[in-house]
Amino acid sequence: MSELLRLDGINKGFRGQQVLTDISFSIGKGKAVGLLGPNGVGKSTLLKIAVGLLSPDKGEVRIFGEPPSWQAFERVAFLPDRGHFSRTMKLNEALDMALRLYPVFDLGIAEEILEGAKIPAQASISELSRGQEARLNIALCVARKPELLVLDEPFAGLDILSREAMVDAVIGAISTGVQSVLISTHDLDDVEGVFDEIILLNDGRVALNQEAESVRAKYGSLRQMYKELMRV
Amino acid sequence: MTVRTLMDFERKGWAKRTCWNKWIKGGTLILWLGLSVLFAYEGWFKEPRIAWLALFGMIYSGVGFGARATVREWKEEKLYWWLSLPAPREKLLLAKALVALERWASLFAGVFVYIALYIFLVDLAMGGWSWHQFLLQLQIGFAEVLLAIALGPFLVMVGMLLGSFKKSSSKLIVGLLWGLVITALNLQVNLVGLQFSDKTDPANIIANLNYVILLAEGIVSYGLGFLIFKFISHRLKQGKLLTGD
Amino acid sequence: MESIQVAGITFKLDPTKPFYEQIVEQVRGALARGEVALEVRMPSVRELAQLLKVNPNTVMRAYQDLERSGLLVTYRGQGTFTTTKQEFIDNIRQELADKAIREFSKAMSQLGFTHEQVLALMEEADYQ
Numbered sequence: 001m002s003e004l005l006r007l008d009g010i011n012k013g014f015r016g017q018q019v020l021t022d023i024s025f026s027i028g029k030g031k032a033v034g035l036l037g038p039n040g041v042g043k044s045t046l047l048k049i050a051v052g053l054l055s056p057d058k059g060e061v062r063i064f065g066e067p068p069s070w071q072a073f074e075r076v077a078f079l080p081d082r083g084h085f086s087r088t089m090k091l092n093e094a095l096d097m098a099l100r101l102y103p104v105f106d107l108g109i110a111e112e113i114l115e116g117a118k119i120p121a122q123a124s125i126s127e128l129s130r131g132q133e134a135r136l137n138i139a140l141c142v143a144r145k146p147e148l149l150v151l152d153e154p155f156a157g158l159d160i161l162s163r164e165a166m167v168d169a170v171i172g173a174i175s176t177g178v179q180s181v182l183i184s185t186h187d188l189d190d191v192e193g194v195f196d197e198i199i200l201l202n203d204g205r206v207a208l209n210q211e212a213e214s215v216r217a218k219y220g221s222l223r224q225m226y227k228e229l230m231r232v
Numbered sequence: 233m234t235v236r237t238l239m240d241f242e243r244k245g246w247a248k249r250t251c252w253n254k255w256i257k258g259g260t261l262i263l264w265l266g267l268s269v270l271f272a273y274e275g276w277f278k279e280p281r282i283a284w285l286a287l288f289g290m291i292y293s294g295v296g297f298g299a300r301a302t303v304r305e306w307k308e309e310k311l312y313w314w315l316s317l318p319a320p321r322e323k324l325l326l327a328k329a330l331v332a333l334e335r336w337a338s339l340f341a342g343v344f345v346y347i348a349l350y351i352f353l354v355d356l357a358m359g360g361w362s363w364h365q366f367l368l369q370l371q372i373g374f375a376e377v378l379l380a381i382a383l384g385p386f387l388v389m390v391g392m393l394l395g396s397f398k399k400s401s402s403k404l405i406v407g408l409l410w411g412l413v414i415t416a417l418n419l420q421v422n423l424v425g426l427q428f429s430d431k432t433d434p435a436n437i438i439a440n441l442n443y444v445i446l447l448a449e450g451i452v453s454y455g456l457g458f459l460i461f462k463f464i465s466h467r468l469k470q471g472k473l474l475t476g477d
Numbered sequence: 478m479e480s481i482q483v484a485g486i487t488f489k490l491d492p493t494k495p496f497y498e499q500i501v502e503q504v505r506g507a508l509a510r511g512e513v514a515l516e517v518r519m520p521s522v523r524e525l526a527q528l529l530k531v532n533p534n535t536v537m538r539a540y541q542d543l544e545r546s547g548l549l550v551t552y553r554g555q556g557t558f559t560t561t562k563q564e565f566i567d568n569i570r571q572e573l574a575d576k577a578i579r580e581f582s583k584a585m586s587q588l589g590f591t592h593e594q595v596l597a598l599m600e601e602a603d604y605q
């Protein structure tokens with residue numbers, strides 16, 4: 001099946017305040033999709049709904065053709081925007097744990113991503129720098145070789161090197177040709193070229209859903225498109 | 233993924249005490265033991281078995297252990313990593329509950345041993361120590377162990393549920409549950425209370441326990457514990473717990 | 478975007494134009510100018526994608542396009558190499574030369590120079 005994820009007419013509100021309105025899109029096999037939009041537009045909520053960690057008020061989610069369930073997490077890796085795999089574990093403990101927790105975990109891929117992160121072996125995760133932990137987190141996701149990689153603001157607040165390492169890891173995953181990624185970001189630095197398709201969220205609605213190259217052809221660049229559409 | 237693996241994962245989450253902290257706690261316990269023996273030697277103590285009250289309190293710390301297990305997930309922002317583990321929600325919860333229970337039980341056992349030692353030493357310091365007397369006193373402790381076994385899992389589940397609510401909107405349920413806990417407490421006081429008075433012969437404590445009430449309490453508590461477990465896992469499946477609702 | 482050098486080719490991508498076309502153009506240019514030799518191993522799709530920070534599908538598409546025109550050859554299990562045949566390179570040089578001439582003559586005619594005047598100017602010009 002070529003369609004990994006499909007959202008249909010998703011609505012979600014919190015305490016009477018509407019966050020997402022009638023969101024529909026789908027993600028095909030091997031595609032890199034960027035979910036763009038300003039902070040607080042509901043990107044995180046949408047991603048959590050997409051992987052089944054939140055239930056929509058209205059609408060339908062199909063992941064690998066089925067309603068979301070825990071089984072989907074054998075094939076989907078989700079990186080939340082904030083949060084920790086663990087606070088107390090050391091690097092090796094975390095990798096050992098991942099080997100036991102996930103049905104697939106390629107230590108080689110994890111080590112390649114962690115190369116140059118200079119994570120001290122004796123430090124617990126809570127003692128790592130933001131960039132180091134971000135790299136560990138992306139390694140924990142990508143090494144699972146998930147069919148769908150869902151990353152919530154993976155580049156936010158990172159130093160340049162960690163950011164590049166994150167982008168490399170994502171490109172590495174797309175390069176396999178069998179992995180799709182869905183990435184939310186409010187900031188396009190270094191990632192303009194990464195996406196096949198763009199979904200722009202504005203006011204809780206899909207403002208644009210197009211191939212990245214055709215966006216570039218029409219608006220000049222993703223950045224330009226973003227500015228033009230957000231101004232309205 | 234086995235429950236054992238998930239339990240290992242969960243165990244790592246229980247914060248390690250720093251060595252510093254450990255020394256302070258150990259030192260305090262030993263100091264207290266020493267002072268008590270000294271006081272007993274001076275003849276200021278009459279009833280060392282009153283110390284078993286502390287163990288009684290430990291039974292109810294199960295609520296705290298359960299609450300800590302779930303509160304930690306969202307307080308330490310590990311919730312979404314935990315929830316996106318590829319395992320049935322029941323397994324995730326079971327591993328969490330078992331580890332909380334394990335932590336609580338090991339603390340309970342530690343306190344049990346400490347109190348037994350305390351009574352042993354204090355009795356010795358007061359003079360008139362005998363094996364027979366010591367074993368009789370231990371029976372109070374054993375009775376409390378039975379009560380702990382009957383109530384423990386329920387209390388841990390109550391704690392886990394309390395820890396799952398981020399919002400105060402759930403105060404009603406919280407109040408209701410605490411009501412249940414207090415009812416259970418009263419039951420237990422009735423069961424054990426008498427045994428702390430001078431009038432009861434310690435020799436008869438185990439024999440005098442009302443096993444029908446104890447069994448009934450056990451059944452109700454395991455049943456409620458199971459229901460709470462089902463409730464939490466059901467809410468987790470719907471993506472409606474621990475996530476802001 | 479800063480320029481990136483790999484296998485003798487200098488890439489410099491402009492985010493306001495389709496990346497796929499830019500990659501094709503820049504590889505062709507490097508081959509025509511002789512900056513990259515014949516039978517040189519090209520970076521893998523993944524390597525180039527990571528270096529340029531673009532989607533590997535984009536690089537793949539560019540490589541496929543260059544293979545169709547014979548400038549790149551992929552050997553199964555060994556990777557992608559620049560062509561073995563000088564004639565392909567000559568064709569590209571000719572193509573790029575024609576394009577440069579077209580642009581040049583267009584600019585000159587817009588400035589109002591006749592063909593003869595342009596030729597005369599070319600005679601005098603320092604040819605670099």
